[in-house]
Amino acid sequence: MKRLTSLALLTTVLATGCGSAYEADPVVSCRSDSDCDSDEVCFIDGCGDPGKNIVVEVVPNPRGGLHAQDFRVEDLRSQQNIELFDPAILHGEVRVEGMTSSGAYSAPITLRMTGESLLIPGVVRRHESTLVPYNGGYSLPVGVGRYNVTLLATDAELPPLSSTQEVQPGRSVTLNFTLPVSSELVRLSGKVLRQDARPVDVELEVQALDEELHPLSQSVMVMRETGEFTLALPPAAALRSTVVLQVVPTSADALVPQKLFTVNPRLGLQESLSMGDYGEPVRFRSRVVNREGLPVAQATVSLQGKVSGGGQFRSQKVLTDENGDFELLTLPNETGNAMALSVVPPPGSEAGLTLKYVQVPRTSLFVAPDMKCGERMKVRGTLQKPSGSQPAAGVKVVAEPIDELTDWPRSSVSFEASRTTDAQGRFELAMDPGRYRFDFIPTEDLPRVSRIVTVRPEEGSSDGALELSSFTLSKGRSVTGRVSFNGTSSTLSAAPYASIRFFRVGDVEGKPSALLLSQTLTDQSGAYSTTVPAR
Numbered sequence: 001m002k003r004l005t006s007l008a009l010l011t012t013v014l015a016t017g018c019g020s021a022y023e024a025d026p027v028v029s030c031r032s033d034s035d036c037d038s039d040e041v042c043f044i045d046g047c048g049d050p051g052k053n054i055v056v057e058v059v060p061n062p063r064g065g066l067h068a069q070d071f072r073v074e075d076l077r078s079q080q081n082i083e084l085f086d087p088a089i090l091h092g093e094v095r096v097e098g099m100t101s102s103g104a105y106s107a108p109i110t111l112r113m114t115g116e117s118l119l120i121p122g123v124v125r126r127h128e129s130t131l132v133p134y135n136g137g138y139s140l141p142v143g144v145g146r147y148n149v150t151l152l153a154t155d156a157e158l159p160p161l162s163s164t165q166e167v168q169p170g171r172s173v174t175l176n177f178t179l180p181v182s183s184e185l186v187r188l189s190g191k192v193l194r195q196d197a198r199p200v201d202v203e204l205e206v207q208a209l210d211e212e213l214h215p216l217s218q219s220v221m222v223m224r225e226t227g228e229f230t231l232a233l234p235p236a237a238a239l240r241s242t243v244v245l246q247v248v249p250t251s252a253d254a255l256v257p258q259k260l261f262t263v264n265p266r267l268g269l270q271e272s273l274s275m276g277d278y279g280e281p282v283r284f285r286s287r288v289v290n291r292e293g294l295p296v297a298q299a300t301v302s303l304q305g306k307v308s309g310g311g312q313f314r315s316q317k318v319l320t321d322e323n324g325d326f327e328l329l330t331l332p333n334e335t336g337n338a339m340a341l342s343v344v345p346p347p348g349s350e351a352g353l354t355l356k357y358v359q360v361p362r363t364s365l366f367v368a369p370d371m372k373c374g375e376r377m378k379v380r381g382t383l384q385k386p387s388g389s390q391p392a393a394g395v396k397v398v399a400e401p402i403d404e405l406t407d408w409p410r411s412s413v414s415f416e417a418s419r420t421t422d423a424q425g426r427f428e429l430a431m432d433p434g435r436y437r438f439d440f441i442p443t444e445d446l447p448r449v450s451r452i453v454t455v456r457p458e459e460g461s462s463d464g465a466l467e468l469s470s471f472t473l474s475k476g477r478s479v480t481g482r483v484s485f486n487g488t489s490s491t492l493s494a495a496p497y498a499s500i501r502f503f504r505v506g507d508v509e510g511k512p513s514a515l516l517l518s519q520t521l522t523d524q525s526g527a528y529s530t531t532v533p534a535r
């Protein structure tokens with residue numbers, strides 16, 4: 001039996017430098033199918049039966065109200081037909097508390113739903129719809145999932161209502177909402193002012209939050225001329241000793257910080273909310289260069305940090321020009337603190353993700369020294385065909401960030417090799433430090449293969465490269481079938497142009513995870529064909 005026992009991928013490193021070696025990750029349970037039993041395949045979570053732990057997601061037609069449905073497949077066959085359920089429906093009533101049947105709420109509402117699949121970890125599901133309840137009733141087709149549902153009334157005085165709900169395939173799920181009566185609302189009125197007691201001359205919003213920063217009120221506009229606002233909180237807010245008021249500018253280019261204030265709702269606002277002396281705008285100029293001092297073009301740059309008065313400020317993102325120059329508008333940092341300058345070079349650049357702390361003084365123009373980026377780590381490897389004796393040429397290689405390393409920000413970009421693997425099966429990417437899922441996507445009739453790779457900071461290796469152990473692709477088998485409607489209310493027999501994704505579900509490093517095996521579309525008759533791993 002060829003089975004290894006640990007739970008992370010072997011990334012053997014050939015180069016060392018500065019007296020220390022790049023540490024290899026612990027060995028994953030396999031690197032190729034040859035490490036597994038004869039009836040198993042090497043997956044990202046280890047050796048496993050290629051026909052087990054499979055979940056299929058089908059999205060028939062969202063515009064037609066036919067949203068995602070998930071199907072657990074006990075034993076994946078070469079002919080795998082899928083019969084869809086009726087659309088899942090979220091429905092219920094919106095009423096006003098303490099009133100009779102005449103208390104049905106029939107003004108416009110917005111329902112926001114955020115959640116994830118019940119069967120596929122990490123697959124996000126979102127829905128948002130604005131509608132007018134009919135005699136208080138509403139009905140909304142949604143995808144299968146577990147959701148946090150928030151109701152926002154058009155009347156901004158009414159606080160948001162939130163609930164959690166699980167939506168099963170083909171089911172109609174009831175979720176009722178009861179709005180508080182206007183006379184029982186807890187109202188907080190006050191002013192948002194500058195330190196000199198003048199109104200802030202930008203559009204601001206204020207919202208009440210609980211200690212975990214969940215909304216207790218809707219966001220309301222601050223009157224620009226006077227700084228006045230009034231919030232309406234649910235009756236239960238009167239039992240709280242504190243609530244948090246969040247003041248934010250409505251425009252991303254407003255040169256005003258956002259700020260949090262803790263107040264007692266039972267006492268009301270005894271004083272105005274002062275935004276403090278956050279200073280005047282500063283034009284911050286600099287240049288982004290690589291290790292050799294050459295300009296880095298099209299890098300994304302932004303500043304954020306604490307400013308005087310206790311607020312937080314985040315500048316707009318700007319791009320460096322062909323000379324690496326950039327200018328952005330910011331606020332000066334609070335005395336004793338610094339602003340965090342983030343530089344994200346574009347994919348394909350050899351310059352790496354850089355985070356520097358800079359002082360922004362109180363001046364109209366500040367020209368900072370050049371911002372020097374370190375080099376991205378060159379990550380190299382080789383792919384073999386399923387036989388293990390021939391190189392796999394023409395394979396697309398993509399790396400998706402899944403986690404950050406200690407003392408390093410999480411990468412915000414995906415990395416893709418500039419070309420497919422060469423005739424020797426070789427590939428190379430220039431990457432920032434982090435933990436990534438590498439996806440190897442063959443162009444021939446072979447399934448995609450994924451592995452986890454940790455890219456650690458470069459420490460002066462001879463050529464600045466991280467050499468990975470060779471990976472071997474899996475054999476593939478064709479799965480065909482037809483997607484059809486089987487619900488009692490549907491008159492359609494086939495699901496044309498539906499999106500289909502096959503996932504393997506398991507635990508990766510102790511966390512429930514889903515690995516995408518293949519994706520395809522049905523044709524006009526609902527038929528599909530795809531390739532999945534096999535032995």
